[in-house]
Amino acid sequence: MSFASLLSHLRQTAALEQTAGLLSWDQEAMMPVKGAAQRAELAGAMAAVIHARNADPRIPEWIAAIDRRALSEFDAANLREAERAYRLATRIPARLAEESAKAASEGHRVWAAARAAKDFQAFAPALKQILALKREEAACLAEGDGPDALYDALLDQFEPGAKTADIGPMLEGMRPRLTALRAAIAEKPAPKAPEGAFASARQLSLAKTVARRIGYDLEAGRIDLVVHPFCSGTGGDVRITTRVDEADPFNCLYSTIHETGHALYAQGAADPFLPAADYCSMAVHESQSRFWENWVGRSRPFAEWLHPVMVEAFGETGLDGPDALYAAANRVETGFIRTEADEAHYNLHVLLRFELERDLISGALEVDALEAEWNARFRRDFGLTPPDAALGALQDVHWSAGLFGYFPTYALGNVYAACLDAAMRTALPGRDEMLRTAETGPILAWLREKIHVRGRALAAPALIEEATGAPPSAAPLLDHLEAKFGALYDL
Amino acid sequence: MSFASLLSHLRQTAALEQTAGLLSWDQEAMMPVKGAAQRAELAGAMAAVIHARNADPRIPEWIAAIDRRALSEFDAANLREAERAYRLATRIPARLAEESAKAASEGHRVWAAARAAKDFQAFAPALKQILALKREEAACLAEGDGPDALYDALLDQFEPGAKTADIGPMLEGMRPRLTALRAAIAEKPAPKAPEGAFASARQLSLAKTVARRIGYDLEAGRIDLVVHPFCSGTGGDVRITTRVDEADPFNCLYSTIHETGHALYAQGAADPFLPAADYCSMAVHESQSRFWENWVGRSRPFAEWLHPVMVEAFGETGLDGPDALYAAANRVETGFIRTEADEAHYNLHVLLRFELERDLISGALEVDALEAEWNARFRRDFGLTPPDAALGALQDVHWSAGLFGYFPTYALGNVYAACLDAAMRTALPGRDEMLRTAETGPILAWLREKIHVRGRALAAPALIEEATGAPPSAAPLLDHLEAKFGALYDL
Incomplete structure (x- = not known):
């Protein structure tokens, strides 16, 4: 009762x-x-x-x-x-x-x-x-008054139970291998970028085709244009947003696949109104979006299916086959904007914000010094200084919306996605063939069973361990990045 | 305190x-x-x-x-x-x-x-x-247990203080002159209808142009497509919806002007969060939409401005000047759908629903008999029988949304609009010239002062009396309809 x-x-x-x-x-x-x-x-x-x-x-x-x-x-x-x-x-x-x-x-x-x-x-x-x-x-x-007490309290709102003392070393421990990878790639020539006319309406139509193909139910969702894409809703009403850059067909496409990954999780909730069926944590949410974006959408086998679909959408793309498409979709360029960053740079962007916001919350960094500090630390990690605040400290919506403690979940999401990917390779031996034909139903079914319908039954690390058989670790992510870009860039 | x-x-x-x-x-x-x-x-x-x-x-x-x-x-x-x-x-x-x-x-x-x-x-x-x-x-x-007690209680939610015993006779008293007008027009030939290609995008663009021209602030609103147009919101966020019929450019245009009339009222509220600044009653709301739709948009002087604008939007319209446009925009045809009805028929549609819903609420009419009763009474008033329920008892959204007691406010709104029109002719002697050039700022300013910013300071009949100098009466509406259609149809 x-x-x-x-x-x-x-x-x-x-x-x-x-x-x-x-x-x-x-x-x-x-x-x-x-x-x-x-x-x-x-x-x-x-x-x-x-x-x-x-x-x-x-x-x-x-x-x-x-x-x-x-x-x-x-x-x-x-x-x-x-x-x-x-x-x-x-x-x-x-x-x-x-x-x-x-x-x-x-x-x-x-x-x-x-x-x-x-x-x-x-x-x-x-x-x-x-x-x-x-x-x-x-x-x-806050619980207690240790040095991370305030930040832990905010982190907990997005990543229940997570502690800075645990995730800090795991995430920051990635920096040496990530900066080494970035530096090695920077010395190599970049592959060919796409060339052609990528009209907005055709990009949106392609994005919708791909989203539907990998399982997004558009009768229980919709796609609209915004400045900063996101996914919202649950159950029978899960909406994604995207954006279009007419010079770059990959921007809209991979942004849409990313948000579709979130949407698939939300559409797979066992009950739209009960907290136990809600998403496990923000990092687990991000593991879903990143998995579909990078481990599916930017994989070599998926390029087999995607190449002819892009030719049909745009006519000439300047990419003469799946190999060229795969290389172009994984072009590495040191840039200023997190949401446009390639896989090799992305986690470095997140680590920068994780550091800065911990300092803002602890009081070690004042808002008036934030722009200069952002620029200095960006130079340290990326070798470049942002030319203006729109390419620097003003680029993300998060802090304006009061979201502190949210950024590290992006990197943690990549860590979890790599763990899931490694387990799925064993569980679904035919996976590469599924990607080559974009018949991804069994992949979605595996994620539905292991993650989506499990909701909040367990905390995130326990859920990942249940799904993969091992506690989460950064190793699969770093191994994946080094193997992928090592091959693409002949390192 | x-x-x-x-x-x-x-x-x-x-x-x-x-x-x-x-x-x-x-x-x-x-x-x-x-x-x-x-x-x-x-x-x-x-x-x-x-x-x-x-x-x-x-x-x-x-x-x-x-x-x-x-x-x-x-x-x-x-x-x-x-x-x-x-x-x-x-x-x-x-x-x-x-x-x-x-x-x-x-x-x-x-x-x-x-x-x-x-x-x-x-x-x-x-x-x-x-x-x-x-x-x-x-x-x-309900107050008391008279024969109208239940219906009065519902009516009061839309038209505070109104009684069936007052508005019933005023509205139903219009039926003899309305049916006589309808019958007289039916014997005359109809004017020429528009002919041409009225592409959806051009209709929407024209509708937006006209809405903006008569004062709708689109930075505080938006226009979207739906099945059944409506207006929603107040203050800085007032949205209208419309629909498009590619065979009939007037459908989208006048539907949009109608909803813009509602939107102008809502955008003119003195405070978006205080009940005293809210709209006075649904009939007063409808007086605003009908005023802009019929007394402005379908007036002879406004056709001077509208004709070249339509030619620019569509090229050929089949209407060779403002006189032909005015006649076409006021074509009278006996039809089944209230929302598509011309001014001469509209109030008869409303009277039918007013009767039927009073009987549903009193228990005199059962739901199972509603379709047959609708058809029989429609035949009585219009001389035709609806061929199916979509053209009959299922056409309106209202009852499905629980809106009973709402319909009579449409006819009451026409009564109030005619009262305001008569008073405005005296207050703004240059009004016809304003309509000829679509420089309608002073008209909106008069309505803002007399109606919009007055909110709920007074009950509707007192507000109309304050604005016009006389208690509301159906006479100006009936006089307007007989004069307008008498001239157009040579009665």
Whole structure:
């Protein structure tokens, strides 16, 4: 009876969270520009309502009356998530939750204008406010007072249970091999890039074809254009967004495959309204998007299927066969923008942000010094200095939306994707042939069974271990990158 | 202090209502088809939250502590609206509000499928459920137990304070002159219809041009395609929807002008979050859409500006000048569909629904008999029998969404528009010249001052009297229709 009341409460809260998610999707994809200030009020009102529900005083009463021994693994996870949400909500005052939501909504608007003007100082006051609220929030949530306590508290919101002391060394331990790989590639000539006319409508049509081909159900989703692509929703309504660069057919294509990877996870949820069926962690979410983008979409066998499809879409592409397509889709170029980075550079971009945001949260770095510090550390890792803030500290949406502790999940997602890939090679011996024909149904089925329907039954490291037979490690990712680019660049 | 608490509460409730409004817009304009069942849960959860806020037990405490003598007219209206919302909410149990929202969301889906299949019986079970919930709701709200008590309670939700005993005779009193006009026109030859190629993209572009020209701020709005056009939102985010018939350029054009009339009202609200600044009533809303559609868009002087604009959009239109355009835009044809009806027939369509829904609510008419009764009464008024339910009882979205008591506000809106038109002719003697050049700024300014910024300061009849100097009456509408069509059809 208590458990039924709790579940009913959780389901309705999930419906309100999906509503708030739709507000965000709409803000990016549909909202007229003059609606922004008003929208901040809507977002704030929804955050307050959701916060009040998560802090409902009946929750601990229901929980106390539940016989835990009678619960299935799935219901035990629902209970654990309910306890977690209650703990998070009761430690953050309603006033702070509402202010944070408003600051994020307004901050996003200010950031977009500052980025267009390439003017970091125009964004700095908004970022200071967001950061102050985040530090206040972290202090409410922190366990203990160690050097990573504040950052751990924020990280936990995206990667439940993860600790900086664990993931920091694993991620930062990748830097030597990553910078060595980058330096080795930089001395070699780049393969041929695509050449031709890549009209926007044809790129979108191709992206839709590929998304549908690898399993995205467009009757339960849609694709729209935005500045910074994302995926939102769950169950029967999972929407992705993308962008088009008419000079580069790979931008839209791989951005779409990436978001489709997220969408496949969300469409595979066992129940759209129960927390135990929600995605396991952001890193596990990212493992799905990266797997489809890089281990499927940018693989040599998939190029067999993709090459004729691209020729049909665009006519001449300048790439005379699958080998040329594979090489072009994996061209390595040192660039400034994370979301456009190749596999060889991507994790270095993430490590930079991981470092910087830990320093912002700990107080070791001031917002006024962020642009200069970004540029200096970028030079250290990439050998280049960003020419303006739009190519530097203003390029990502995350901090403007109050997302601190989110960046490391991107690199962790690549680590998990590589672990899953290695296990899948054993589990599905015919996988290369599936990729050559883009008959990827068994691959999706394997991910559905091992990851998607498992929801939050286990924490991320345990889920990866259950799926692969070994605890997560960075080795498969580094091995994959060195093998792939070693062969492509004759290192 | 109490009043400030009340206002703050009302503002946040308004933000949640706008969020729920966005869910509805999205459902019609954006949602993927498989999202429907899930969306019903979201709509139900939002309805429950809004209901709980409107029934918050602190509201009567705040209200009791307010010094009414110190309030401005605007704040007195806020107080009145707060009392009204509390009364409505506390009389409707949360369980009923949630069931109604779910039934409406699901009913809409069933209706759309039934309409596509032209199968009234496929919709009947859903309609019975919606109707039962509506009658239950009306019984909760009804004052007294007169023959119109249930219907009055529903009518009041759209037209605050209106009584069937007042508006019934005014509206039904129009039928003799309307049917006489219809019969007289039917004996005359119809003017030439437009001929040419009216590509969808050009129609949408023309519609956008005209909407912007008459004052719609597209930076605070957007236009999308749907089956059944509507307007939603307020303040800085007011969205309209439209539809395109490639055989008829007037369908999209006048549908868009109509929704733009609604949008101009919503964009002119003095405050997007206070109930006193909200629209006065649905009939006043409709007076704005109809005014721009018929008294501006279908007027003879406006045809002077519109004719060359249409020639530029489409090349040949088959209409050799403003006179031919004016005649074609006011072609009278007896048809089955309300939303496509000309001015001469429109109010007869509304009167039919007004009659039928009163009988459904009173219990005099059963859902199973609705299709036959619709067809019989349609024959009585129009001289024709609908060939299928999509052209008959299934054509309108309203009942599927639980909207009973809404239809009469369409005819009442035409009555109010004619009253405003008559007063504006005196107030703005240069109005015909404004229409000839589509320099309609002073017309919008007059409506902004007399109607838009007045919000809910007064009830609708008092607002019309304040704006026009006389209580509302059907005479200006009937005089307008007889004069216009008498001249066009040489009666």
